[in-house]
Amino acid sequence: MTLPHLAGTGEGAGEGDRGPLRAAFGGLTTRGRSFLAAGGAAAVCAYVLGQPDLLRVGVLLAALPLLCVLVLHGTRSRVTAARSLTPARVAAGGETRVHLRVDNVARIPSGLLLLQDRVPYVLGPRPRFMLDRIEPGGRREVTYRIRSEQRGRYPLGPLQLRLADPFGMVELNRSFTTFDVMTVLPRIEPLPPVRLGGDANGHGEGRQRALAVAGDDDIIPRDYRRGDDLRRVHWRSTAHRGSLMVRREEKPLKARCTVLLDTRRGGYVSSGPDSAFERAVSGAASAVFHLVAQGYEVRLVTDTGLLVPGPESQAGDTAELTALIMETLAVIGHSAGTSLADAKAALRAADCGLLLGFLGSVGAAEAPVLEALRQRATGAVGFVAAGQLPPEVEGERLRNVALAGWTALPLLPGVPLGQPWQQAALELAARGTGAR
Structure with a gap:
């Protein structure tokens, strides 16, 4: 099962983050500070005792950490990094590969590099990598994998870089400013290949109607437009009108379906990755x-x-519209509403086609709303969250949905969605509203 995905975005270098030289001295390690202190002490002793050779030793001890500071400070802002995600959008439980690339654009080799990428805690610990020195113009690439069982949108980054010199005198940190986003879509369950109806004209004869599979000619021709195939020129109308006329071509009408998702917080008992609400989102x-x-x-x-x-x-590409719906489901959360009336208002002027509802708690007050929605659909199936309340309470929920003219089926935890889906096809066929 393949999902449409988007390419990951890169991470810029942020070359404007070169700090003052004074800040670079803050990266001196204990060893580097000890060398400075030893060099200063040697210089003082050389002055007091009048020993020029000791002064040379002191200068050497103090110069080594200072030289390391200058070198790392000059190379820190000349190390660039980029990140890419493959894929950037993945279903829950799937893996994403994160590819990091570090380039040394300086004219001198870099020191030892420690990479650390920031990731949300739900994706696991922060990945860390140690890289050897990079030659001038050189590149290093590392890859790690992350996965999440929970849907959502997770930021990755910014990337943190720590540079160290070969002598261990200085360690300088650098944090890039940009980040990428990994989108985890809801878990998708396989469903049996049965049709539930939703014919193209919205009158529910139980089969998909394509009015023009290969393009049927309309009786009334239209004016020629640039780019039209000359083989479709309607010569009789052209001679009559005195201008080029072409035969119209109907586009095939698709079967329609509207998926209703109940997000009311009061409609679900529990919350969390294994809650009935997450099951409803996954079902949708x-x-x-x-x-x-x-x-x-x-x-x-x-x-x-x-x-x-x-x-x-x-009207756009089907893959783009599907991706838009899936990304919406990836980040959708509970609402504070108590009614389904807003869904009815949103579909007021629309033909629903087949109507599939993934519902929480449905009281008697919601039955008129569901009935009004049912009247605009060729068929309506309600998958009602179940398995968390006493049987008599859940039975009342199913009856409220059924009284509105819907096919009401329980959505039980641990039961694959394919089972009630198959049952829905059978019941719609028995009512004469399903596909044959």
Whole structure:
């Protein structure tokens, strides 16, 4: 199962972070400070005792850490770094490979380098790498892998770089300013290859209707536009109108589906990675991914009235629209609402096609809203969160959904979504609203 992904972005060098030379002396290690102290003491003793040879030793001891400070200070801002993610968007449980590249653009070799990349705690400990000195114009590359079982958007970086000289006199730190973002999509469950309906014209005869699979000619021709195929010129109309006219070509209509996700905090008992809410989000993502693969035109709507893609969105590439829905599901959270009325308002002027709802607690007050939504759909299936409350309470939830004209099925923990999905296809077919 392959998900669309985006290429990772690089990380700039931030060459404007060269600090004053005084700050570079703060990187002196204990050894470097000891050498300075020993050199100063030797110089004082040489002056008191009148020993010029001792003065030379003192100058040598003090010059070595000072020289290391100057060299590292000059090379710190001439070490650049870049990061790339492959892929930058991955399903929960999948791995992303992070590729780090360090370049030495200075004319002198660098010292010992220690790399540390900042990652959120949910992705594990911070990766660290030790690199040997890099020759002038040289490059070093390292790679590490990260994975997350929780959906979300996680920043990676900024990258921290520590430079050290071969003598251990100085250690200078540098932090880059930019970072990349890793998007972890909800977990996607495989679903059986059955159709639930959602015909193209929205009247529910139980099959997808393509009005023009190869392009049917419309009775009324239109004016010629630049780029039109000359083989479609309608010569009779051209002679009658005195200008070029071409035969219209209908685009095939896709089956439509609207996925309703209930995000109300009060609709779910628990929270966390294994909660019923996360299962509902995962179910919505699985349905979107599965239906798009079957050729459906899919939209997502939530109880808050969020509609993705929105009514103002232009028809675009299917992969782009799917990615937009999946990224929305990756970061969606609980809402403070108590009703599904906003979802009804968002779909007021829209034909829902097939309607799939991943619902939490549904009381009797929500039945009229669900019934109104059902009237705009060719078929409606409600997957209701279950398995966390007494059976009589959950039974009441299912009855409220069923009384609204929906096919109500429990979404139980530990039970693959494919089982209720298969049951939904059977019940829709029995009602005469499913696919044959």
